[in-house]
Amino acid sequence: MTEHAHFGTGSRTGDGYDRHDPNVRFLALFGSALIVVLVLVILGIQYYHDRVKEQQIFIKVLQPESQALKDLRAREDQELHTYQYINREKGQVRLPIERAMQLLAAEHAAGRTFYPVKPYPVKPETTPQEENRAPAR
Secondary structure: OHHHHHHHOOOOOOOOOOOOOOOHHHHHHHHHHHHHHHHHHHHHHHHHHHHHHHHHHHHHHHOOOOHHHHHHHHHHHHHHHOOEEEEOOOOEEEOOHHHHHHHHHHHHHHOOOOOOOOOOOOOOOOOHHHHHOOOOO
């Protein structure tokens, strides 16, 4: 009987669980810090992914010049900067772009530029009051 009385009185140290309240402040700070760290990790991974993706696009698409592109640019440069007959019978000649710009500037300075449109005088501006006014008879 003395053994039973001993179990029922005094402090219970062997209950198998903690009887104290959880530290709410610690849990809130830990949870907040965990969320901040997770957000920073996600942003870091996203930044890394975007950077690697841009580098790969540059390496595979933008950086290399194909031989066809080099040939096209060489042909364009040759057409822009050399004289060439387009049609000998009609007398059509291709001029270098620099010479064509010089000739056009000289024609404009001499007032001999030709535009295939008939010039029209500029209409005077009308105010909203004049537009609403009835025409005079």
